[in-house]
Amino acid sequence: xxxxxxxxxxxxxxxxxxxxxxxxxxxxxxxxxxxxxxxxxxxxxxxxxxxxxxxxxxxxxxxxxxxxxxxxxxxxxxxxxxxxxxxxxxxxxxxxxxxxxxxxxxxxxxxxxxxxxxxxxxxxxxxxxxxxxxxxxxxxxxxxxxxxxxxxxxxxxxxxxxxxxxxxxxxxxxxxxxxxxxxxxxxxxxxxxxxxxxxxxxxxxxxxxxxxxxxxxxxxxxxxxxxxxxxxxxxxxxxxxxxxxxxxxxxxxxxxxxxxxxxxxxxxxxxxxxxxxxxxxxxxxxxxxxxxxxxxxxxxxxxxxxxxxxxxxxxxxxxxxxxxxxxxxxxxxxxxxxxxxxxxxxxxxxxxxxxxxxxxxxxxxxxxxxxx
Amino acid sequence: xxxxxxxxxxxxxxxxxxxxxxxxxxxxxxxxxxxxxxxxxxxxxxxxxxxxxxxxxxxxxxxxxxxxxxxxxxxxxxxxxxxxxxxxxxxxxxxxxxxxxxxxxxxxxxxxxxxxxxxxxxxxxxxxxxxxxxxxxxxxxxxxxxxxxxxxxxxxxxxxxxxxxxxxxxxxxxxxxxxxxxxxxxxxxxxxxxxxxxxxxxxxxxxxxxxxxxxxxxxxxxxxxxxxxxxxxxxxxxxxxxxxxxxxxxxxxxxxxxxxxxxxxxxxxxxxxxxxxxxxxxxxxxxxxxxxxxxxxxxxxxxxxxxxxxxxxxxxxxxxxxxxxxxxxxxxxxxxxxxxxxxxxxxxxxxxxxxxxxxxxxxxxxxxxxxx
Numbered sequence: 001x002x003x004x005x006x007x008x009x010x011x012x013x014x015x016x017x018x019x020x021x022x023x024x025x026x027x028x029x030x031x032x033x034x035x036x037x038x039x040x041x042x043x044x045x046x047x048x049x050x051x052x053x054x055x056x057x058x059x060x061x062x063x064x065x066x067x068x069x070x071x072x073x074x075x076x077x078x079x080x081x082x083x084x085x086x087x088x089x090x091x092x093x094x095x096x097x098x099x100x101x102x103x104x105x106x107x108x109x110x111x112x113x114x115x116x117x118x119x120x121x122x123x124x125x126x127x128x129x130x131x132x133x134x135x136x137x138x139x140x141x142x143x144x145x146x147x148x149x150x151x152x153x154x155x156x157x158x159x160x161x162x163x164x165x166x167x168x169x170x171x172x173x174x175x176x177x178x179x180x181x182x183x184x185x186x187x188x189x190x191x192x193x194x195x196x197x198x199x200x201x202x203x204x205x206x207x208x209x210x211x212x213x214x215x216x217x218x219x220x221x222x223x224x225x226x227x228x229x230x231x232x233x234x235x236x237x238x239x240x241x242x243x244x245x246x247x248x249x250x251x252x253x254x255x256x257x258x259x260x261x262x263x264x265x266x267x268x269x270x271x272x273x274x275x276x277x278x279x280x281x282x283x284x285x286x287x288x289x290x291x292x293x294x295x296x297x298x299x300x301x302x303x304x305x306x307x308x309x310x311x312x313x314x315x316x317x318x319x320x321x322x323x324x325x326x327x328x329x330x331x332x333x334x335x336x337x338x339x340x341x342x343x344x345x346x347x348x349x350x351x352x353x354x355x356x357x358x359x360x361x362x363x364x365x366x367x368x369x370x371x372x
Numbered sequence: 373x374x375x376x377x378x379x380x381x382x383x384x385x386x387x388x389x390x391x392x393x394x395x396x397x398x399x400x401x402x403x404x405x406x407x408x409x410x411x412x413x414x415x416x417x418x419x420x421x422x423x424x425x426x427x428x429x430x431x432x433x434x435x436x437x438x439x440x441x442x443x444x445x446x447x448x449x450x451x452x453x454x455x456x457x458x459x460x461x462x463x464x465x466x467x468x469x470x471x472x473x474x475x476x477x478x479x480x481x482x483x484x485x486x487x488x489x490x491x492x493x494x495x496x497x498x499x500x501x502x503x504x505x506x507x508x509x510x511x512x513x514x515x516x517x518x519x520x521x522x523x524x525x526x527x528x529x530x531x532x533x534x535x536x537x538x539x540x541x542x543x544x545x546x547x548x549x550x551x552x553x554x555x556x557x558x559x560x561x562x563x564x565x566x567x568x569x570x571x572x573x574x575x576x577x578x579x580x581x582x583x584x585x586x587x588x589x590x591x592x593x594x595x596x597x598x599x600x601x602x603x604x605x606x607x608x609x610x611x612x613x614x615x616x617x618x619x620x621x622x623x624x625x626x627x628x629x630x631x632x633x634x635x636x637x638x639x640x641x642x643x644x645x646x647x648x649x650x651x652x653x654x655x656x657x658x659x660x661x662x663x664x665x666x667x668x669x670x671x672x673x674x675x676x677x678x679x680x681x682x683x684x685x686x687x688x689x690x691x692x693x694x695x696x697x698x699x700x701x702x703x704x705x706x707x708x709x710x711x712x713x714x715x716x717x718x719x720x721x722x723x724x725x726x727x728x729x730x731x732x733x734x735x736x737x738x739x740x741x742x743x744x
Contacts, residue, residue, distance in 0.1 A: 023494040098645070122624075125489055128634040128645070164639055178621070178635050185620050337551035 029058055032093040035070070035156035038141030039080075039117060040106035047076040049109070051083045052142040055091065056099075056154050070154035072146055080120045097126040101156045103177060104134045104196065106141040110211060110218035114189075118181050129178035132163050134196045135211040137221050144196055147205050155205075162207045163194070170231050170239035170254075171208035171224035186333045188348075189216035190326055192230070214326045222319070229316035232276055232309055233259050233329055240283065243308045245300070248288035252305050254280040255366065263335040265342050271356045272331055274317075276309060281367040292368040306361040313359045321353045331355070383517035387587040387594050389524070390578070394598030396523040397574040397664045399530055399605075399657035400479060404486060404629040404650070407568070407610035409711060411622045414564030416550050419611045421561050425568025426603040429575070432722050433599045436575060437592040439729040440582040443739035448579035448725070449676050451739060455731050464724060465676040468576075471720045472669040473689070475573055475713055476662055477696035480505070481706055483658050484697060490630065491651075501697065504659060505690045512667045513683050516584050519663050526656050533649040538608055540636050540646060545615030570714035571606075572599070575721045577664060626703070629654075666690060 038052035052074040060069035073090060077083035088095050103121065121127045136144050149158040163174045173192050175183070183191040195209040208224040222230070231237050240253045256279040264271045282292065282301070290297040320329050327348060336343040407418060414421040443451040452461040483504065484497045492500060511519055554561070578595055582588060613622055613632045622628045633646050670686040679685055700706050732738065 023496070023499075024492045125493075129631055130635050130637045176635065176637075178617075178631075182618050182621055186618065334548070337548060337555075340552050340555040 026094060030093055031096045032091045033058075033096050033099040035099055035154055036102040036104065036145055036159065037100060038104045038106065038145035039109050040140045040142055041108040041112070042076045044076055048078045049080060049083060050074060050076045050140075050142065051080060051087075052145040053087060054145050054155055055095075056156075061153055066153070068148060068153050070149075074142055080117075097124055098128075100127055100131055102132045102134065102159045104136060104141040104144045104159075106136050107138060107218065109141070110135045110193075112217065114181075114184060114213065114216045118177065121177060122181075129176060131177045132160055133175065133177040133180050133193060134159065134163075134207065135193045135218060137195050137197050137209070137211070139198055139202075143198060143202060144205055147198065147203065150204065159196075159205065159207070162205070169208065170228045170235065170237035172237075173210050173227055173231060173235055183330065184213060184216060186336075187327065187330055188332075190214050190328050190332070191330065192222070192227075192234070192328050193218070195221065195227075212324055212326060212328050214324075214328075219326065220324060226316065226319060229312040229319075230329065232257070232313045233261070233274060233316065238280075241305065241308055241312070243301075243304045245304050246288055248290065249286040250290075250301055250304070251283040251285075252280050252301075252363075252365070253283050254278050256280070261331065261334045263331070263338050265335075265339050269356075270335060270346070270351060272334070272358065274313065274357060274359045276313065276359070276361045277364070278305075278309065278361070279364045279366050280305075282365055282369060291372055293372045298365050298368075302363045302365055305363040305365075309361045309363065310359050313361070314357075317357050317359070321355070321357075325349070325353045327352045331357075383584070384586045385517075385520055385584055387585045387590045389520055390581065390585065390591065390594045391598035391601065392523050392527050393520060393577060393581060393664070394575070394595065395602050395605075396527065396530065396657070396660040397577050398572060398602045398661075399653065400661040404627040404654060407571070407606055407613075408622055408625070408628050409714070410564045410568050410571075410610065411614060411619060411628075413567055414560045415556050416552075416614055416619045417554060417556070417561050418564055418614060419550070419607060420553075421564030422568055422603065422607045422610055424561065424565035425571075426600060426607070428565060428569040429572050429599055429603060430596055432569065432572070432575060433578070433595045434592060435722070435726050435729060436578040437595045439725050439732070440579050441588060441591055442729070442732055442737075444588050445583050445740050447583055447675075448576070448728075449672060451732070451737070452728065454737055455728055455735065462676060465672060467724075468720055469669055469672060471713075471716060472665050472672075473693060473696070474709075474716075476665045476669065476689075476693040478700075478706065478709055478713060479658060479662055479665075480693055481697040481700045482710070485703055485706060486627070486654075490647075497697075498694070501694050504662065505694050508659065508662045508666050509686050509690045511663050512670060512686050516581065516667060519667060520581075520584070522663070523660055526660060530653040530656050533653050534605065534609070537633065537636075537646065537649040538612060540638060540641075540649075541612045541616060541632065544635055544637075545612060546618070547615065549615045549618050550611075567714065570717040570721075572602075572721065573713070573717050574661065574664060575599070576725065577668070579725060580668060666693075 032055050034053050035056050036054035040050040042048055042050040052072060055071045055073065057069050057071055060066040073087055075083045075086045077086055084095060105117065121131065122129070145155060147155060149155045152158040152161065172194055174194050180191065180193055191213045193211045193213060194207070195211050197206050197209070198204070199206065208227065210222045210227045211218045212220045212222060228239055231239065236257065238254045240251060242249055242251050258277045260275045262273040262275070264273070290301065292298060317329065320327060332343070332348045407422060410421050411418040449461065449465055452464060456464060480501055484501055487500050488497055511522055582591065585591065609629070613628050616632050616635055617625065617628055621631065625631045629650055630647065633650050636646050666686065666689060670682070670689045673679060673685050673689070674682050700709065
């Protein structure tokens with residue numbers, strides 16, 4: 001055997017040593033994937049958290065004999081890391097957070113500083129920041145995680161689908177954990193978080209409404225109608241609204257929406273102009289009918305829808321300014337970007353309730369369906 | 373005894389290959405950082421810093437190319453002997469060796485830390501390091517020509533995933549993230565631009581690769597194209613990162629690149645974890661950069677000190693670089709040292725070549741004419 005061939009054979013033999021894999025090789029079926037986490041305050045005062053995990057059993061996923069493929073476990077402890085270790089003692093496969101898709105936080109826990117929770121999930125190597133964040137009103141997150149999914153085989157899939165339904169639901173303000181953190185960080189801990197509730201018999205998860213945050217803690221709730229009003233400013237959902245003109249009720253569905261927030265600082269007075277432009281289609285006429293082929297009628301309806309959206313937007317602003325006195329509409333963020341030096345010297349919490357906000361809406365009915 | 377570079381050059385490349393070499397040399401661990409330090413300095417105006425920094429780097433490239441073209445058939449250490457004398461050249465060369473050695477060690481340590489944190493948690497650190505350095509030693513042992521061929525082969529595997537990543541990221545960008553423009557004034561932008569100039573470690577490759585090239589009259593143009601393409605990619609990735617994570621998000625992240633990728637979501641896409649598009653170019657980028665620095669270091673020692681055992685030197689240098697990684701106690705030190713070496717780059721990438729060029733011009737020293 002010549003020298004070159006010997007070297008080649010030796011290299012090949014050495015390469016075979018590498019084919020056995022590395023220390024971390026673990027078959028996908030030998031892992032326990034946590035897909036959803038429910039975070040609550042612990043009932044036991046000695047512990048801080050009560051965490052409920054949804055773990056997917058891959059063998060049950062494709063087996064039609066099983067309606068669901070999830071295992072739900074609840075553990076209490078002082079930190080999420082410690083709780084994971086306790087959970088590992090119950091599960092005979094290595095736990096993995098790489099497919100964690102939903103984080104549900106119970107109301108009591110949501111009233112604590114959000115940054116403590118964020119730190120764990122941001123720091124963890126496996127967690128993706130696109131993880132969906134939901135806050136539960138009036139219940140524990142555990143109750144949500146234990147709910148039986150309607151369509152899917154595990155709840156995380158169902159909850160994620162619920163936040164991705166197209167067209168986007170205008171009754172909710174969907175955000176990932178990173179979006180929520182960024183929103184709160186830019187506004188000194190003020191902002192909105194998506195809400196979930198359970199039906200009275202605890203059987204179905206409903207995703208709408210929102211939670212109001214101030215100083216990084218949950219301070220109150222907004223119902224679905226209030227969130228729809230807020231979404232004229234913050235959201236990108238295609239809302240459907242009903243407007244009454246005389247004896248007729250007209251339904252309008254938004255195709256496209258843009259909102260421009262323009263801050264002003266004149267004579268040491270902060271003010272805002274909010275300009276909303278919406279394009280959409282007429283869905284239904286009830287009562288008195290209008291002939292939509294007449295341009296005059298279109299203009300009349302457009303004006304009516306604009307007035308309706310304007311009053312909804314003003315109601316949303318009034319709710320924030322007068323009721324909560326918290327700028328969860330992120331107007332401060334907009335002001336800060338245009339007047340950074342002025343903003344540094346302002347006490348935003350103090351001035352926000354009295355800031356004049358001028359709303360203007362322009363509606364364009366682009367289509368009215370197959371009937372005139 | 374110093375060996376003549378032209379005697380060693382058997383395989384010559386078209387001058388356009390310098391674009392690939394510059395890109396593959398520059399792309400390395402910074403891929404995970406997305407110009408984080410520049411963002412830390414200049415805030416959301418980091419993109420302006422990068423544009424200004426690119427002008428600075430282009431001037432640096434012009435100086436290096438001018439010097440290389442003055443002595444087209446020799447490498448830097450060869451004509452240094454005529455310009456600075458034998459003793460001073462050895463001192464300068466030792467400085468370069470220490471700089472390159474430190475840089476290789478820091479790269480290996482960065483690779484090792486990221487590998488342990490993100491991918492191979494259980495595998496002993498030394499195993500992937502040994503595999504990486506053995507691959508690099510093997511390639512470098514065959515000289516510059518195979519390294520360039522390897523770079524050409526790998527270029528697409530670096531560029532295409534990054535382009536795909538850029539396309540996927542665009543929809544996640546929040547466009548108001550770039551406001552206010554010049555919110556912190558011009559000084560942080562200029563500081564950021566200056567720092568960015570130091571990020572281009574390895575630009576001195578122009579001084580060593582020129583003897584391997586044909587059509588060297590176009591060297592300046594091609595080098596500038598290479599540097600500007602590299603900088604354009606850096607600009608795009610940094611801008612995307614600011615748009616998705618926000619300045620605060622980047623400041624609070626260890627590897628903003630990974631966080632940015634973790635936020636991307638595209639329901640219905642073939643895969644859910646987009647890290648592949650970043651880790652593949654990152655892995656190739658680290659390997660190619662280590663190869664080029666190992667080449668410069670090992671061949672530099674052989675050339676300056678007239679050593680006979682070229683392969684032995686390459687092996688020894690590689691092993692020592694791996695051993696040196698054990699002197700870095702933790703990630704915080706590593707990050708500090710990376711910033712430190714960025715400033716050292718000005719000495720070896722700009723200051724010494726500029727002085728050499730000035731002295732050569734004053735002494736009217738030059739090599740053979742460029743005829744191709």
